[in-house]
Every structure is written in structure tokens, then in C-alpha cells.
Amino acid sequence: MSSKRILMGNEAIAFGAMKAGVQIASGYPGTPSSEVMETIASHAKEYGIYAEWATNEKVALETAVGAAYSGANAIVTMKQVGLNVASDPLMSLSYIGVKGSLVILVSDDPGPHSSQTEQDTRAFGHFANIPVLDPSTPQEAYNMTLLAFRLSHEMETPVILRTTTRVSHGCADVVIGDIAPIPRDIEGFVKDTRWTIFPKLTAQRHPLLEDLQLRLSDCFSEYFEDNSFNSLSKGSSRIGIAASGVSYLYAMEAVRKLPGVFSVFKTATVYPFPEKAALDFLKGITDLIVVEELDPYMEEQFLQLAGKHHLNVNIYGKKNGCFPVSGEYDVDVVIDGINSSLERGNTDVPGLSHSPPAINLKEVPSLLIRAPTLCAGCMHRTVFYAFKKAAGKLRSQKGIDSVFSGDIGCYTLGNARPLNMVDTCLCMGAGISIAAGLSHTQEYSNNGKAKQIAFIGDSTFFHSGIAAVVSAVYNSADITIAVLDNRTTAMTGHQPHPGIGITAVGSPAKIIDIAEVLKSCGVGLVRTIEADGLDGCIDAATEAMQFEGPSAVVFRGKCVAISKGEGQYIVDEDKCTGCKLCISQLGCPAIFSISSGLPVIQDTCSGCGLCAQTCPSEAIVLKEVL
Amino acid sequence: MAPRLLATAAMDAGFHVATAETIGMAQREGSVTSHVRIGDDVYGSLIPQGTADLIIGLEPAEAARNLRYLRKGGSVVVNGHAIMPSTQGKGSEEYDPDRLIGFLNDNCPDIISADFTRLAKDAGTYKAANVAMIAAAAGAGLLPFSQEYLWDVLEKMIPEKYRDVNRRVFDRAIESVSDTKGKGMESRAFNDGRVR
Ligand code: SF4
Ligand code: SF4
DSSP: OEEEEEEEHHHHHHHHHHHTTOOEEEEOOOTTTTHHHHHHHHHHHHHTOEEEEOSSHHHHHHHHHHHHHTTOEEEEEEEHHHHHHTHHHHHHHHHHOOSSEEEEEEEEOSSOSSOSOOOOHHHHHHHHTOOEEOOSSHHHHHHHHHHHHHHHHHHTSOEEEEEEHHHHSEEEEEEEEOOOOOOOOOOOOOOOGGGSOOHHHHHHHHHHHHHHHHHHHHHHHHHHHHOSSSEEEOOSSSEEEEEOTHHHHHHHHHTTTSTTSSEEEEOSEEESOOHHHHHHHHTTOSEEEEEOSSSOHHHHHHHHHHHHTTOOOEEESTTTTSSOSSSOOOHHHHHHHHHHHHHHSSOOOOOOOOOOOSSOGGGSOOOOOOOOOOOTTOHHHHHHHHHHHHHHHHHHHHOOEEEEEOOSSGGGGGGSTTTOOOSBOOSTTHHHHHHHHHHTTGGGBTTBOEEEEEEEEHHHIIIIIHHHHHHHHHTTOOEEEEEEEOSSBTTTTOBOOTTTSBOTTSOBOOOOOHHHHHHHTTOSEEEEEETTOHHHHHHHHHHHHHSSSOEEEEEEOOOTTTSOOOOOEEEOTTTOOSOOHHHHHHOOTTEEOOTTSOOEEOTTOOOOOHHHHHOTTOOEEETTTO | OHHHHHHHHHHHTTOEEEEEOOOSGGGSSSOOOOEEEEESSOOOSSOOTTOEEEEEESSHHHHHHTGGGEEEEEEEEEEOOOOOOSSOOTTOOOOOHHHHHHHHHHHOSEEEEEOHHHHHHHHTOGGGHHHHHHHHHHHTTOSSSOHHHHHHHHHHHSOHHHHHHHHHHHHHHHHHTGGGTTTTHHHHSOSSSOOO
């Protein structure tokens, strides 16, 4: 039996995994991948699945690998930058292979909407010699998840299921089968030299690994005959279009007014590249337009193929400037790309046209820029502001400047004006290590010293902060670590972590206390304070910054996105002098004022009271009070 | 929630659907646009420029920011309640919502603009402004399915303790557009999803 449901691509993948009989799931949250694990975790008890959030992607992958070594069906989930963290085990694993099945779900983020990079996991799969499947719709994501588990088991290789934001976070009506999981008995771990990577084993396995790529390429070419996600169609012109992932849909919509004109090569099995099918497709084609977001991965495959077989075909894509090399695609971007390819080619196929908007866009009044910023009432704003104040004191009293190293999470938004409290941000955990590096070159500025402050969130602390703390302490870095502990992994949708005491499936767990970890790592001064009082935060920040050697403060608070605000504040117009410090200092999105008026607090105020504590005239008060 | 609500109601009414939403960093107080496609044949979830039948602007500037998507003859439902930015971006003009609403009213032939936040607040919670707007769109005949489909989905989505207040918001919003109902229905017929 099957049923039709509205599912987000990520949910469709989770249902596919459960249908395929997944037995263990591990992951680290990261937009746009997080809902896969969340969905599996919420059904884990029902289907007897072991599901967990691991502390980072490397740990998650290795956990899933252990399970797969024993014959289980495993899935591990992460975003594209998470794959970088997991790349160490991944590169070795491709040599070793698996016994049960192992699907690695990696979500890419063209645009990017919520990421540090626009990297392309198809290229990573190629680099690691691991097959990559690239669905274009939530339905395909569901179907390909089933395929991924099957392939992994049959070929004894991990398989990457790669999605992009529009597939992961797009919803559609999806037909799914009833979840009667396809059972696979767990054989259990059987000792064998095959599980221990040594140079000798690597040397033995490498030729087999290369051979597997060839076999898979052939297998993927065969899919064109009987599979809906790979297809070849011949058109009336001698122009071809090749596409994968969601770009395929953009291309089909772009050319829909010219039905049957283009030959179309659509593949969802992108690596190893289905060469035989591609060669077949190129017969009779003089001009090939490759439509793909992120890297020119398929374009390179086609260029190689054309070179290898001395084919006389022009190939248009990113490499000759017909399509943008970065950013997210949509139908309009693809229309422009196809048109510029058609212009360069020798063809009489007419150009494609855009639909003109109803309103002349030039007449639209210029609009405000609405950049992302910390939520109204977010505890991070209080802590950043406290450090700003403490740093001001340090500068005026001792002439010492401060450098603020940020990290990955909501609190990266501390860079927004007027806080401007993020001077560096690189990757998870790097705030602490970069601060340490800077501390060893303290004499860089003319006036001598600079104090190094590292901000890190609670989940990021467990992800890759701890090793950085150990290294900083061991190497006597003079840094202050501010742990912004809002009791959740906020940015990616509020997943629990080891500091909270609840597992992915909602069971109670042992709490790992961040302050105790810092102490046991040898940090000289460790304080824990509540983040709701500004003065207390300033004092704690000042004390930590004046401490010689590594110091740390754990600021404990709540994320307003999951905790209820307490009341709302209002500006007492009789007391307000119009100094607008509450606006110029804090950047809380709930307060605004037009240049001629007094500040106004909007409905979104969550009642943190920070502005009230900042106001020199005591003009901001609880609504009930006024 | 709004895109999923529309999509689920449309699916229940027998259409294919595709939505695109913004989640993560970009969502934190930034400009957020969701796309919902409803029809017999949907391609990707992103709507090409100049082809949207309807823009539901939860805020005036955000409605204006997305006008490039509106097709000729398309409709706009806009919340007149502005969300003012705390800090003016460098070089960005001061936000004048009234002027913007004026522009929208003058330039969009088929527009419903009202303070839906106030409407929702009066009915019990300002947080239901998006429910009010979608209900208004349905009430004005701008959706290719009837309002019952919407309420059926809402009823399932909303926790019981908030159901009554949302029902009030829903009904009041529909009532608020009752005089526009039927007006200009022809120009409002969907161009790629048929009304069943
Ligand atoms: S109390 Fe002030 S700072 Fe806190 S959320 Fe409300 S307006 Fe913003
Ligand atoms: S989601 Fe939570 S942590 Fe993130 S900015 Fe909002 S309040 Fe702060």
C-alpha cells in the first residue's frame, strides 16, 4: 500500500530510509540537512531504530561505520561543510567498504542561504571515489534513498545521497510506501583483517576501488533504460541539454515552450559518471548545454568524454561563461544561460523569453535592507554587549585592545551592526583556535597588547571546541573563552546536545557540564553565570579578560525561539529623552524609531529587559507597569 | 507554516504542489520569501519572474521586494502592518510604509491591503496575522480551492488550545473581504492550475 503526503525533501528521505529498513542513524545538525535525522528520531521508537545526534560529523560517520561493519543498515546525515569534518574517516572508508549498508546524506547549499561555502558534494564523491546520487524532487529523494541502501549493500560501498536546499527544504506531494521495513538481519561484527587499514591493505584495495568505479559507471548507464531518474530523449534539433538535480526542472521549465526541440540527458546517478549512456546521447548532437548549480562537474565529465572520443561537439556551461559559476540557479538564470549558449552555437533555434513582471520594477520605491540579525531578546545580544562594555573599560584603563573571534551558529550574527562583535569567523570551533593563534602574536599592533576573546556556542563547544581548548591551555594561549550556552542547537532548529541531558529520541541522558570540562582542561578561571543581567555579565567579562592566561565564562540563558518571553516592554514617552542609546547600541529588531521620533517597541519584543537596563533615563518599562 | 498550509490544502483539493521555504541563518529577522506552486503540472519549487498568480505580502516592503514575480493580471494581498527595522542599512532610505502601501495600491490593479496584524490582534493574537491573510485570500476567491480545505488543514496543524482564537481570526478575515468576493473573478482565474 502506498499513500500520498505533503513531505519536505528531508522528510521524504527519512521515510525512504525507514522503508529501506534503516537500523541506526547518526548525524550532526546543519542547514539544510537537519530534518532527516529529526524525522527518523521522531519515529525511532515506533520502528525500533537507534537514532542519535553525535557531537560532530566525524563521530557520526564513524558510529554509522561501526554499525555497518556489523552488517546493519545505517544512515549518517550532515551538511556540506560537515562532510569536511567527516572527510578523514570517509577517505579511508572508501578503500575498506562496508558490510551492511551505509548511506551518507549530505545537503549542499547553493546560494548559499545558510553556509560558509558553496562547495559541491558531487565533486567530493568523485574525490573520495564514493558513488553520488543527486535527486531533483522530494519524490525522487524518497526513491533514491531506497536505491542508495540497495546499492550500498550490493556493492559493499558507502553511498552519498546528495541534495541541495531546494530539494531538502522544498515540500511536495510525495507517494510513499507503508513502512514495513525491509528487514536485514544484523550478522554482527566478524573479525577479519579487512577492517584494519594498513598500507598493505590500501595497496591491495586501491585497484579494486578503481574497478568498482568502472562497474558502477556501467551500471548507472544501464539505468537509463528502465529508470525514471535517469533518462535520454532525442529532440528535433541537434542541440542537447544535460542536467542533474533541481537544475533539471529549471531547464525543463525554461524550454517548455519549445517542446521536443532539445535532446535531454537527465541523470540522478552523477558519480561515477554514466559514460556509456552519455556517449550514446552525444551521437548526433553538435551542441551540448550543461545546466548544473555549483561546480562544473558534469560539464567536465562531458568535456573529457568528448576529448577521449574525439567528438565534434561544442559544450556550453560555466567554463565558457554561459552560466554563472556561483550562486543559486532558478528558471530565469537558466533561460539566460541557455540563450547565451544558443547565441554562441550555430543554430536557428530561437532564444527563450522571460515572462515580464506585471509592474515596472524601476518604479518600485527603493527598499530598506533587511539583513539577518539576532532575534529580539536573544541572550547572545546581552553577552556581546557586556563584552563590548568590558572591552571599552580595558581599553580606557589599560590601553589594551580586544579582538573578538566568533564561530558558527546564531551568534555569528553578533557581527551585525551596531554590535560589530565578530572580528573573525572561519568554521566550527575555530573561534578558540584562532584566538589562541592571535594570542601568540600579540605584539602585532603598535600599542603592544591585545586581548583575545573567543565566542563559542554550547553545541559548537561539543562539536569541536573541546580539542581547541585543550590545545590552547597546553600551549599557554592567553585567551578568554565565552561560552554562549542557550541550551540548544538554535540555528539549525533546536536539536539537543550533550549539555542538555536529552537524547535525539527524547530519552534522558547524562549531562556533560561545560564548565566542568573547561576546568578539567586546565582553564585557570572558570565562571558560570546567568545571561539575563547585564551588569553581572559585564563583571564576569571584565574579570575573565583581566585574568592572565586562559579564562572562561559560561553564560547560561535561553533561546527565545523555544522559550516563552516574559511580558513586553514599552517606552515611557514622558521619561524618554530621545538619546536613542537603546537603538544605537543594541540592534534589537523589536525597537525602532524614525529619525524624528522617539523609540517605539514592536509586538515582537520578548521581554528580555536588555534595553531597559541600557536606558540611562529609566524610560523603558514593562508594559504592565506603565 | 503558511506555505505548508497552502500546499497541504491544495493537495487535499487534488492538485500537485511544490514549495520552497527559507530556513536557517537567512531566517533570523531577514527578508524571507516562500514560493508555493499549485497545479496539474509543477516543475521546480521556485517561481520564475512574472508568473506568480498571487503575492501574499506579510509586510509591505517584503511584498514590494517580490513584485518581480507577479504576472500581468495577478493579485496582491498585503498586510499594511509594517515591521520597522531597528537599524537603517548604510545608504538605505528611511522606511516609509505609508508611501509604499500607496505605491502598491496605485500600481497593483487587483490588491487587497489591510492591517491584518490588527485584525488578528483584535481577534486574540497578533501572531495569527498570516492565518488572517491566507483566509482573506481564500475568502476573496484568489485560491484555486475553497476555504474549507484550508480550515481542515489548520485544524490539524494548530494545537488545541490555540484553535478557537485561530478560528476567530480565520472567520473575521474572510468576513473582511466578503465585499470583494466575486469581483474581478475572471481576471483572477489561475493560469496554470484549474479551479475544481
Ligand atoms: S526588552 Fe528591549 S531588548 Fe529585549 S526584546 Fe524587548 S525591545 Fe528588545
Ligand atoms: S534563534 Fe535563539 S539563539 Fe538564535 S538568534 Fe534567535 S534567540 Fe538567539
